[in-house]
Amino acid sequence: MTYDLDDDPSRIQLDAVWAWLSTEAYWGRWRTRDQVETQVRNAWRVVGAYSRDTGELVGFARAVSDGVGFAYLADVFVLSEHRGQGLGKRLLRLMIDDGPGSDMRWILFTGDAHGLYRGFGFAEPDETAMVRPARTPT
Template sequence: MEYEFDTDPARIPRDAVWAWLSTEAYWGRTRSRADVDAQLDSAWRVVGVYHPETGRLVGFARAVSDGVTFAYLADVFVVDGHRGQGVGSRIVRTMIDEGPGAHFRWVLFTRDAHEVYRRFGFAEPDETAMVRPASSS
């Protein structure tokens, strides 16, 4: 199946992104709808993946960046029924290798997809990286 990959933020169906993040994503369930909308509004770049016949969103990613040297990859997902067909890898390739941030330093957080991201050059942080965890209050 030939999916359509598009980086137009105006085309992203916010209801579909919200529905997936708020019910399926272990990392997204604590956000409110207003939070997700604010993140979409301020995203540096987005990638939407659309079914060729129905036009429905089947995959998504967003990035935050300074636009010069650094970017954070977030909220990468592929809906059930479309996984295992290379959609996730193509989302990441479209976002980081085929976009304006191809030479940036990219970071991301994942609990369970380390091997997927290693294929794109991601590795555990080096001695220059530190992370301040979110506060619980």
């Protein structure tokens, strides 16, 4: 199967993003659909992966940024039936390395796929990093 990837926010299929995030995302199923739509709409950048055969969204990533020196990577996913074909790497490459934030400091929180993210320069924080946990249920 072949795929097209791009960062056109108007092409993002919110039904597909909501369907996956509301049922599969261990990190954020507490969000309402309105909240997810707000996050996508207000993102600094979004990247979608689409089946060339059907045009359906099969992968997604979004980022929040100040546009200068800092970016936060969030909500990265590839539908299970499309995994194992390098889509996760392609999403991250387009989002991070080939995008306008390639020289920025990137941050993410994840409970899995550490090997994938290390391949893009992510590492565990050092003693200069601090995090205030969310007060919202996770």
